[in-house]
Amino acid sequence: MHELSIAQSILDIVRQSVPEKELPAVRFVTLQVGDLAGVVPDSLEFSFTVLTTNTPLRDAKLHIDHIPFVVMCNPCGKSFTNEIGFVLCPTCGGADTKILSGMELQVVEIELEEIKAEAS
Amino acid sequence: MSIVTIQRKVLEKNDEIARRNRERFSQKGTFVINLVSSPGSGKTSVLERTLEYFEGKVRLAVIEGDVQTDLDAQRIARYHVPVVQIVTNGGCHLEAKLVEDALTNVDLRGVRLLVIENVGNLVCPSNYDLGEAMKVVVASTTEGDDKPLKYPGMFLHSSALIINKTDLLPYVSCSLEVLKGNALKINPALKVFEMSCTTKVGVPEWCRWLEEHLSG
Numbered sequence: 001m002h003e004l005s006i007a008q009s010i011l012d013i014v015r016q017s018v019p020e021k022e023l024p025a026v027r028f029v030t031l032q033v034g035d036l037a038g039v040v041p042d043s044l045e046f047s048f049t050v051l052t053t054n055t056p057l058r059d060a061k062l063h064i065d066h067i068p069f070v071v072m073c074n075p076c077g078k079s080f081t082n083e084i085g086f087v088l089c090p091t092c093g094g095a096d097t098k099i100l101s102g103m104e105l106q107v108v109e110i111e112l113e114e115i116k117a118e119a120s
Numbered sequence: 121m122s123i124v125t126i127q128r129k130v131l132e133k134n135d136e137i138a139r140r141n142r143e144r145f146s147q148k149g150t151f152v153i154n155l156v157s158s159p160g161s162g163k164t165s166v167l168e169r170t171l172e173y174f175e176g177k178v179r180l181a182v183i184e185g186d187v188q189t190d191l192d193a194q195r196i197a198r199y200h201v202p203v204v205q206i207v208t209n210g211g212c213h214l215e216a217k218l219v220e221d222a223l224t225n226v227d228l229r230g231v232r233l234l235v236i237e238n239v240g241n242l243v244c245p246s247n248y249d250l251g252e253a254m255k256v257v258v259a260s261t262t263e264g265d266d267k268p269l270k271y272p273g274m275f276l277h278s279s280a281l282i283i284n285k286t287d288l289l290p291y292v293s294c295s296l297e298v299l300k301g302n303a304l305k306i307n308p309a310l311k312v313f314e315m316s317c318t319t320k321v322g323v324p325e326w327c328r329w330l331e332e333h334l335s336g
Contacts, residue, residue, distance in 0.1 A: 002212055002213055002243070002244035002247065002248075005211075005215070006130055006131070006247075009130045009131060009132075009133060009134075010130055012133065013126070013128050013130065013132075017124055017126050017128075018124060027121070031130070036272060036273055036276070037247070037273075038243055038244070038246050038247050038273040039247075084269055084272060084306075085272030085273070085276060085306050086305040086306060087276075087305070087306060087307070087308065088305050088308065095304075095308030095309075105129065105130045105131065105247070106127060106128060106129045106130055107126060107127075107128050107130060108125065108126065108127055109123055109124065109125055109126070110123070110124040110126065111121055111122075111123050111124075112121065112122050112123075112124065113121060114121060114122055
């Protein structure tokens, strides 16, 4: 259960990226999570909610983009996916392969609601 | 709506501290392994056999990570090597900062090999770089041969796999070939060692390979 410490790291990044007085306007934090990043999305969302309750970020929701595990076989020039995490090429059986995606764990976007100008 | 676009790794803070640790290890000429496995695979036993092999030959130090107690540090202290126990108090993995803090209690001068024994857990420690030169994963025959399929991340991030408790193979339903095959499908570059910490079979092979990585 390391999702709580990961959620804390996400909040640290949000606080560094958005001026303090604008934190209540944050609605969505978009996160890329690779299928093999070793993170359970439900636990992460739960941890995020726990850590933001009764804070200026209480209206912020976590939006998770799932990134599939994709591997490229160098000799075949073809890419393939595998839900377990096998990296051997299913066509030639070779091990000369490169992981293209699926290990991501990064914050990519923070969405804020516009603070309406006070009518004078 | 206004959008702030950033591209920041969630664990960048940990990675930054890990970089600092790595720099420090490299300055001291210390080779560092991060020993990972599920609870009860025999990480501490592998470490004990390793300490026995290198006793009088190579100066070692150990950082022990556990959720509670300093029982492992007590076991290791019998080998007369500097050992620091990190108790995570419920934390399921070690982080680079915990190692950095522990290093204030370890004199690395002349230490050629530092072994960090992580908390027994095959999931969480795979995300956290501690500054090590390599992760070494221990899987025991009693856990079954499907472990790599259930926890691919750890096998993917490791440089070596020690299959421990091979002396129990006649009594458990575990095929060495299947276990190795599964691990190599996830990480074809894994160096695999078969070992029994009880009979000490496989210990010299592992230690000799490790010795090749030590400087000076």
